Amino acid sequence: MSHPLFWPGKYYWFPIGNTAAVCYSRDLAPEEPGNILLLGCGDPRNVLYTIYNEPTNGTRRLDFTCCDSEPAVLARNVLLLTLVIDQQSYTNTVWNIFYHLYLDDASHQALLAQCRKLVALADTAQRWRDSPYGRIIRFCSDYSRNELQRHWSLYADMHELPEARKRAIREAFSRVAEFNLSTKGVAGAARSAGPLTHLIQEPSISLFSHYWKTGTTIFDSPAIAQATLINPTFVYSLAGEGGHAYHRTEPLAGFHLAAVAGNSERTVTMMDIVEGAKAEFSDWCTAFISHLASSSSRVPIIRLVVGDAMAVCSYLERHGNLETIRSTTPVAQWKTQPMAFNKEYASEGFPDRFNVIDTSNLVDHIDLLNVLIIALPLLEPPPRPSVLYTESLLFEGLNPTKDFARRLRANLTVMSLLLGVTPIDYVSGFSSRSNTHDLMLHAAVGTDAAQFHQVTTWKTPLTGDPYAYRCGGAALPPVFDHIQLGTFLYDLYHALFEKEDVFYLLGLKEKRRAKALAHSDIIHINRETYVLFLKLVKGRLCISREVWNRVMLRFWDLFEADQTLVMDKVYGQEFVTQLHLHHVVTLPFLSFPPQKLGRFAGWASVPTLVRVILIVPRERLSKLSDIAQDNLTPPLQCDILGPEKINSFASVHAAFGHAYTAGTRESPRVSFEQDPEEWNGTSPLIVSFILAARYLEFQPHHLQRVALSIPNFSGSARVTIAGHGESLCIHSADLTDESSVLLVPERHSPPDQPSSPISSSSSPSVVHGDRTEIGTSGRAVVALDEQCELVTTMTCTVSIENEVVQWKLGEGAQPSIVQISPCTMKLTLCGRVQYVTYPFPVIGSQNRLRPARKSRYIEVVVPVYGPFKPEGMKLNPFPVIDIDRQLALWSMHRVNLRCMPSLVLGTPGSIQRLDAHVGNMMSNREHSLLREGHKGDKGDPMLNLKQSLSIIFCPADRDLEGRPRRLLALLDDATNNFDTLIFVDTFHYDLQYHTIVCSGYVLPTTEEFMSRMRVPFGRLVELGRISHLRLYSGGLKLWKQLLPALAERCRYSWQHTDKCEYRKKGTIPLSEESDEDPLCSCGRGKDVACMNRNEVWRPFAPHVTRIALSPLFAVSYLETVGRQPSAHRCFVCRGNGKPKIMACGRCNKVRYCSKACQKNHWREHKTQCVTSDA
Known part of the structure; x- marks a missing residue:
């Protein structure tokens, strides 16, 4: 497997989620069906919250595929959902069963009855x-x-266990409780309040x-006294019976x-x-039931x-909707x-490609690169x-804000071009979260922080360009120079595995070295x-076999020349084997059939690959258990040990049970019987790995041994050596020992459908009106810098096929070009137009045109766009894209x-908290610009x-008369005129985005509109107290781009019409x-009840469009976010320090400009003031 094997040590599972619920459909148009894949799905809070957020008049279907390796998670989820379907009491029975560790008798009886019901219903498909x-x-x-039926049966029968086992369960629960009560308090649930966490x-x-x-x-x-029965749904998991639920489980997180x-x-x-959480839970359950009672769609x-x-x-990637859907995985x-999915299930047409994939925080468990590799093909x-x-809660370095950019070990722009997706905040330069x-x-x-929640949204860059899919060439993948691509791929390889080298650790500074260790x-x-990853890149770029071989030749040259990765010699055989196994490249010596020597002597034929079973x-395994007692989770690998060399294999599969030889000596097979007791059983551990059979020819079989070991670069290995003075080997056996080592042919799956290389001269181009009048635009050629680390330019070649244009160009006609969208350039020649689209945003003004008049x-050539560069996504940071008559938002x-x-502004401190929150959308760079004066925001x-x-x-x-601003006009500084009014209605908590x-x-107050509404508008001016938002160079244009996105993002009660x-x-x-309207008329007069309640606003209700504004936050992994001390203001008067701002000495959470302001605020503040170390 592409994730190393670990001896799990202490196993935790998460019966209850530890992050606030999110809506999976937050990036889908209301009409777009949701095929949603949940990897590591956890509890059903996100599913329920997604359904809750559906419009009441909606018609689309949401289809969730929930995957979790822990069957107890899914068993509990089905329990909850079926209890809700049966309309049990949401905030009593259902709540108790799902969230409480101990149950009263009534809740316990309801649980047992439901479990017995589910066990019976799950008897057959x-x-x-x-x-x-x-x-x-x-x-x-x-x-x-x-598996789920087995868990429901365990739940139903737990109360009938022998008293000794029940006592052991109670003691396990008590130990976890004692640990939690003896340690410093945990406030993970408070994180769901976002900026109000401190409250x-x-x-x-x-x-x-x-x-x-x-x-x-x-x-x-x-009621507490009656809750004495252990909730069996917290007892059983992959670890067996006992208290293995995560010890910091919080029911309301x-x-x-x-x-x-x-x-x-x-x-x-x-x-x-608790009351707030229960009320929300009840709302979710009610919405779920409402959807079940509606139309079947x-x-x-x-x-x-x-x-x-x-x-x-x-x-899913390999089998999709095939009739025979079996796998050896x-x-x-x-x-x-x-x-193996059911054949009956396949006949229903289950989704195998998804428009939403959520990966929970799998990044923390299998690495970001693995997450992208497995998810992107789906x-x-x-x-x-x-x-x-993607999400992560853990970070490896000292600065969590920079951890995300380091996770890919390479430049994000290059990786985006290779993978076909990019983080939207990376190119937009802001986040709505x-x-x-x-x-x-x-x-x-500081460095004591254990977690940092990073949420990343990945999309295809071209889906944020309005012109991209109007011409066929836009969908074509880019082309890389084979030398540059091979160099980049090797540098990535080096970055991935440099930590195996002890000299890498020695080169780190002391603090980073301690954390790395x-x-x-x-x-x-x-x-x-x-x-x-290579396989994904090869397929995504549609690279021909000839070109790919040249890429890999450059890779191998660097691989052999670089002597710094000492473990390459140890893992070399595995690397070559995996390259062949996954049809990435086959080294020449593997093309020759293996010899029938040693263990292969009696085989009818020896395949290229064999599976070695130890x-x-x-x-x-007692040594591993001892290490696990130190809270270590040692990685495991298999080795082929010879008199001259050790070769190690990290792609290992393991299971407890018995392996039996089957088949014949000419065609051996192995059957496996898994131990149902697994970790608590007595059967041996069976480990296996794949090896190219020819490698076993290098030394006589009787001189080779097969071993299970701990890699010597891991922390567990150092503990083992230091603490016990023993070797890293757990167990080994002679290769010729047929009772301990089994060899069987490994079935090599056929290669995926080969990609047809698409040359620029033969690539398809769909004609759409005047957009391809010149000829065919080929694939973008990516040029990297000298170090092959960064993208410098991308080049598209337009083959001139129009005869008139060919003649005019030969006569000296000069083409012109201008950028019209983030990824698209408009080429004009002789009055004819060609759209040239790149796979990533570009800086069009710095283009170079190179006409070849004879070659036609x-x-x-254009530079690539990136953070803090001009043009690119800055041409329109808020794209709304019409795809198949459905509008898609890209960056919001x-x-x-x-x-x-709703946010209630009358509560103590609410206005100050809102002001502070909105102020935090600025980065330190932006605060510096503002401190320089109006020059900053004008430019x-x-x-x-x-x-x-x-x-x-x-x-x-406030306005000049001290009244809150609720009616604002967008005033263009250049003309001193306004053409747009914004009516401020209410503030709401965006719960999932904090x-x-x-x-x-x-x-929009266009001239045409004003000519019809002069009288009511005059009254609005007189009584409405209009304030002005002064917009400087480019500001009005940016608002015109923003308004359609603000209207579209809250469109749930109406649809765009054919008109x-x-x-x-x-x-x-x-x-x-x-003085021109940026919006369509479809949303005018919709959802205007609030307008109608205001007498002065009412005449304009039929003409307004509802919008939802949000702060636009700086991206913390791109630039520093967080106010400088000099930027803080007094909580009481909002003034600057006199001479400097000082924090409350007791709680350190409130700041004042002077002792006078602190004294004035003390009466209110003292009820909330708690020492900072409490």
Whole structure:
């Protein structure tokens, strides 16, 4: 497998999610069906929250495929969903069963009854399909159904266990509780409040202690006394029976607590938090039931598959909707059950490509590169908009804000071109998600911070370009020079495996070296990972075999010349084997058939690949168990030991059981019987790996041994040597020992459908009106810099096929070119037009045209766009793309205002908190520009836009008469005229993105409109108190681009019609010019109840379009975010320091400019002031 094998040591599983719920459809148009793949799905909070966010009048179907390697997670999820379907009491019975460690008798009886019911219904696939749950909840495989049925049976029977086993369970639960109660309080649930974390930190810590003391979220003493029965759904997992649930489990970490914290007029209590979470849970359940009762097209489908994410993705990629859907890939490590979806399931047409893939925080468990390798092949290809979400909570370096950029070990632009997707905030330069609470926590705690929540949205760059898919050449992958590509690929290889070298650690500074040593057991990649990356790149770039061989020749030259990676000699045989196994490249010597020598002497024929199986007696594993006692998780590998050399293999599969020889001596096979007791059994451990058979010819078989060992560069290896003075070998056996070492042919799957190389002269080009009048635009050729690390330029060649243009060019006609969108250039020659599209945003003004008049082609050379560079996505940072008559947002997520709680501004400190939050959308660079005076925002349209948003979001900002600004005009500084009014309505909590949304309405005041509405407009001017937002150079254009995105992102109650001006004109926005309307008319007069309640605003209600504004936050992995001390303002008067700002000496959370302001605020503040070390 492409993830190393670990001896698990202490096993934890997560019955309850530890991050706030998110909506999976936040990047889908309301009409777009959702085929959603959840890898490492965890509990069902995100599924329920996604359904809750669906519009009440919606018609699309959401189809969830939920994958988790822990069957207990899925068993609990089905329990919850079926209890909700049966309409049990959401906030009592269902809540208790799912969230409480201890149950009262009534809840326990309800759990047992439901488990027995599910066990009976899951007896056969057909019986489940015919059940009341079968149309909603579906099992992808019999193995998944059987595993969940087994867990439900365990839950139902636990109360009948012998007293000794029940006592052991109680003692295990008590030990975890004692540990949690003896350590410093945990406030993970508070993180869901985002910027308001500090308001509920103390009650969250208290609630964590209360939960582990009582096992419940109940505060009534008699009710607590009745909850004495251990909840069996927390008892069973892959680790067996006992208290293996994550010891920092918090029942409310998945709920949204910002509104609870921000809208309270008093200090928030534990009870407030629980009541808020229960209310939200009830809303989710009610919405779920509502969808089940609606038309069949809206009934969600929830598919379940038990399996490791890597195995499931590999299976889906290879098998899709085939009739025979069997595989030899095991469902997970430590299992032998092959991944196999039901034939009946396949006949239903299950999705094998998805427009949404969420990977939870798998990045922390298998590495970002592995996540991209397994997930990207399953994304629906362009032009359909699709999205991949990745998350991480852990970080490896000292600065978590820079950790994301380091995870790929290479330049993000180059990797984006190779992979075909890019982080949207990387190219847009902003994010609509706030992570300022994580940034502030890290700034306060420093290197002691254990977690930093990084959420990344990946999309295809071309899906953010309005012209890209109007011409066929746009969808073609780029071309790399084979020398440069081979060099880049080797440098990436070196970066991936340099940590195996002891000299790498010695070269680190002391602090980084200490952290690197602490993480040296956390190895998530091996040579197979890299080979699968090569396979992905090869397929994605459609590289011909001839060119690919030249790429790999350059790679091998560097591989052989570089002597710094000392472990290459050890893993070389595995690397070559994996390259052949995955059809990446086959070295010449493997083309010769292996000889029938030694163990192969009796075989009818010896295949290129064989599987080596080593049987490890159970007693030999005691050394690993000893290491695990030190909370280490040592990586494991297999070795071929010879008198002259050791060769190691990290792609190893393991399971407990017995291996038996089968077949004949001429055609050997192996059958495997897995130990049902697994870790608690007595059977040996069976480990296996794949090897090119010819490597066993290098030394006589009787001189070779096969071993299971710990890599000597891991932390566990150092502990083993230092603590015990023993070797790294766990067990070894002679290769000729047929009772301990088995050799069988390895079935080599056929190569994937070969990619047809697409040359620039033969690439297809679809004619659309005047967009390909000159000829054919070929694939973009990428040029890297001298070090082959960065992209310098991309070149597209336009082959001139129009005879008139050919003649004119030969006569000396000069072509012209201009950039019209982030990725597209408009080439004009002799009045004819050609759109030239690149696979990544470019800087069009720095183009070079190279016409070849005799050869009849034109080369268009442009630099690539990147952060802090001009043009590119800055031409329109807020694209709204019309794809198949559905509008797709690219850089902003959608919001359903109906589902977002309102922000109450009358509570103590609410205005100051809002002001501080909005101020945090600026980076330190932007704050510096603002401190320089108005020069900063005048020269930077995005900064000017952020300044405008700050005014809109600041209720404390008043007009000259001291009244809040609720009606704002966009005033163009160049003309001193305004053509757009924004009506500010209400503020809402954007719970999943930890920020605020302003619900408002936009009114374009064009000359035509003003001629019809002069009288009511005059009254609006007189009574409406219009304030002005002054826009400087480029500011008005940026607002015109932003407004369609703001209108589209909250569009849930109406649809674009056939008469939509966007479709007729073919551009969004309709115009970027002053005194012209950028919006279509489809949304006018929709959702305007708030307008109608205001007498002065009411006449304009039929003419406005609803919008949802958000702060636009700087991207913390691109630039520093967080106010400098000099940028802080006084909590009382909002003034600067006198002479400097000082923090409250007790809590360190509130700042004042002077002792006078602190004294004035003390009466209010003292009830909330808690010492910072509490």
